[in-house]
Amino acid sequence: MSVDLSINPLRKGLIRERAAEPCIFVIFGGTGDLSRRKLLPALYHLHLSNLLPRGFAIVGYASSEMDDSGYREMAHQAISKSPTHVPTEGKTWDQFAESLYYVKRSEDTEHSLDGLKQRVNDLDAAIGTEGNCLFYLAIPPFRFAETAEGLGEVSLAGNNNTRGWRKLVVEKPLGEDLESAKALNRDMQRFFDEEQIYRIDHYLGKETVQNILVFRFANEFVEPLLNAEHVDNIQITVAETLGLEGRGGYYDSSGALRDIVQNHMLQMLSLICMNRPHSLDAGAVRDAKIELFRSIHPVEQSKVGDIALRGQYTSGSISGEDVPAYTQEKDVAPNSTTETFAVLKLFIDNPRWKGVPIYLRTGKRLAKRVTEIGITLKKPTEMFPRAGGSGQNVLALNIQPDEGISMRFDAKVPGLAYQVQPVRMDFKYGTAFATSVPEAYERLILDAILGDQSLFPRADATEATWAICDPILKAWLANQVPLYTYKPGSWGPREAMEFIERDGRRWRRL
Numbered sequence: 001m002s003v004d005l006s007i008n009p010l011r012k013g014l015i016r017e018r019a020a021e022p023c024i025f026v027i028f029g030g031t032g033d034l035s036r037r038k039l040l041p042a043l044y045h046l047h048l049s050n051l052l053p054r055g056f057a058i059v060g061y062a063s064s065e066m067d068d069s070g071y072r073e074m075a076h077q078a079i080s081k082s083p084t085h086v087p088t089e090g091k092t093w094d095q096f097a098e099s100l101y102y103v104k105r106s107e108d109t110e111h112s113l114d115g116l117k118q119r120v121n122d123l124d125a126a127i128g129t130e131g132n133c134l135f136y137l138a139i140p141p142f143r144f145a146e147t148a149e150g151l152g153e154v155s156l157a158g159n160n161n162t163r164g165w166r167k168l169v170v171e172k173p174l175g176e177d178l179e180s181a182k183a184l185n186r187d188m189q190r191f192f193d194e195e196q197i198y199r200i201d202h203y204l205g206k207e208t209v210q211n212i213l214v215f216r217f218a219n220e221f222v223e224p225l226l227n228a229e230h231v232d233n234i235q236i237t238v239a240e241t242l243g244l245e246g247r248g249g250y251y252d253s254s255g256a257l258r259d260i261v262q263n264h265m266l267q268m269l270s271l272i273c274m275n276r277p278h279s280l281d282a283g284a285v286r287d288a289k290i291e292l293f294r295s296i297h298p299v300e301q302s303k304v305g306d307i308a309l310r311g312q313y314t315s316g317s318i319s320g321e322d323v324p325a326y327t328q329e330k331d332v333a334p335n336s337t338t339e340t341f342a343v344l345k346l347f348i349d350n351p352r353w354k355g356v357p358i359y360l361r362t363g364k365r366l367a368k369r370v371t372e373i374g375i376t377l378k379k380p381t382e383m384f385p386r387a388g389g390s391g392q393n394v395l396a397l398n399i400q401p402d403e404g405i406s407m408r409f410d411a412k413v414p415g416l417a418y419q420v421q422p423v424r425m426d427f428k429y430g431t432a433f434a435t436s437v438p439e440a441y442e443r444l445i446l447d448a449i450l451g452d453q454s455l456f457p458r459a460d461a462t463e464a465t466w467a468i469c470d471p472i473l474k475a476w477l478a479n480q481v482p483l484y485t486y487k488p489g490s491w492g493p494r495e496a497m498e499f500i501e502r503d504g505r506r507w508r509r510l
């Protein structure tokens with residue numbers, strides 16, 4: 001990774017500049033997979049970019065037997081292994097290592113957080129962090145509520161704090177349905193105010209997802225097109241070639257709808273379809289999103305089969321490698337009906353989007369890793385003989401891996417006749433900008449430290465997105481509709497093709 005030290009993107013709202021305040025960054029689950037793969041490397045990159053505050057300490061908190069120097073060694077190994085290959089030697093590393101501390105979770109359940117509190121107080125006094133403390137819960141979600149409560153009991157939580165600021169950072173799954181999401185929000189809000197809670201959806205930290213707003217509102221030609229007058233349909237695809245990556249236990253109780261649709265895909269949908277926020281402040285952006293979520297046409301449980309379809313992969317091979325069927329994966333029930341593929345067709349009940357279908361498609365073990373938002377415009381009245389193509393312009397936002405934006409439009413085929421054929425106009429991040437794209441976690445961690453909530457879903461948004469998914473979940477849990485199968489390396493069940501073909505449309509070929 002090349003680190004550009006010339007820019008200092010500290011901000012408030014999406015754009016205003018501001019410096020990070022001194023603080024202690026506590027990671028619950030500080031030795032776990034998320035910490036090693038994402039959080040510690042992201043923190044180190046922020047350190048390399050001089051974006052962390054001067055008074056700063058990271059406290060790993062977990063159950064492993066370890067001291068500060070053991071934690072520094074573990075972090076060194078984890079960051080050295082991270083795919084960005086940043087140098088982890090010399091003075092810069094030593095400075096970062098000195099900011100790392102470790103507290104072992106006490107076996108004494110009554111007083112398990114006492115040791116952490118003591119360490120936080122000592123560091124606060126030694127480094128001068130002014131009482132500012134952020135708690136990142138990189139632990140299983142069923143422990144979020146009890147951890148918030150535990151922090152409240154030792155007066156480390158936000159709502160009874162009298163000195164500095166306190167923040168709680170949590171990551172999905174935030175609930176397993178609407179009811180449990182509401183309960184979790186309530187439980188966390190007993191100890192932290194909503195302004196102190198940061199819910200991570202890592203897709204919102206992706207550069208290309210943030211560019212959706214810039215593309216729409218910084219360019220005059222885009223907005224006039226984004227409505228029912230011009231758009232025929234929108235397709236959002238999150239396709240993965242990966243399987244479960246050792247997360248069978250979690251995934252089998254989740255499935256594609258909860259894992260990807262309820263959060264990442266609906267967030268992308270809101271960014272592409274919401275009305276223009278009146279400013280770029282967190283509150284305004286979040287208000288525009290919630291308005292959009294609430295205008296998605298509610299689905300009736302008895303009609304789920306008309307607007308949603310689910311699938312599960314069988315055994316087969318992908319990229320020349322044999323892979324087991326989903327039900328033979330480790331930690332998956334052999335008779336599991338959990339979906340690894342999901343398709344939805346949603347409508348938005350407002351004049352702007354009236355009658356425009358928004359198709360969502362996601363799955364594991366598909367033909368290709370690609371995330372794309374494809375906006376297909378209506379067919380213009382034909383004036384010229386066509387040498388190929390449908391005559392429909394397509395605006396495609398390529399979120400990953402080939403980050404960029406492309407436009408398909410018709411051009412005259414060279415020659416003496418007036419024949420038209422589709423061509424593509426491409427913008428690619430890689431060639432347009434010399435700088436590298438930062439990791440989503442870097443942006444989100446920095447924003448949480450800065451206190452900028454723009455990219456973090458608010459409680460009402462998580463509940464609104466669960467409300468959209470709930471009837472579908474219920475119908476699927478009750479096996480009210482078929483569970484189709486598909487081969488690894490394909491684009492999902494055959495029935496998913498028929499699903500869209502019934503509307504006279506096709507999935508975009510990606």
Ligand code: BG6
Pocket residue numbers: 240242259371
């Ligand atoms: C996570 C899901 O939120 O997103 C995973 O839990 C999925 O199942 C991952 O693989 C995809 O993220 P990305 O950034 O690789 O597209």
